[in-house]
Amino acid sequence: MQVPADAAIHANLGLSLRDLGRTRESEAALRRALDIDPGLADASYALGLLLVDIGRLPEAEAAFNRAIEIAPNLAHAHNNLGAVLLQLDRPADAEAAFRRALACHPNWPEARCNLGAGAI
Incomplete structure (x- = not known):
């Protein structure tokens, strides 16, 4: 078993x-x-x-x-989901994922950087 x-x-x-x-x-x-x-x-x-x-x-x-x-509060999963969504050319969905990562971990530099990069 x-x-x-x-x-x-x-x-x-x-x-x-x-x-x-x-x-x-x-x-x-x-x-x-x-x-x-x-x-x-x-x-x-x-x-x-x-x-x-x-x-x-x-x-x-x-x-x-x-x-x-x-x-739901697994910030790394939200952040990596955002990175995947960027690669799949879905920037609006990626932005939402990065924002959820930041909601879970507000001062996380990597998620902030990814959010900024995704907005470009």
């Missing part, structure tokens, strides 16, 4: 494999974590990061949105 703690182990493994550049294995571990515990926001967020790395932006958008659905 799988328990939620197993999901965190798979998520951590996925992050480590991403750091090693082993993207296929990383994705498998992160998806396994989400199979065990679909409510693990950190695994959805990490999957989004990996999908950005390998250029699968629409899937990354979905992963970040899922992480936000689970944990």
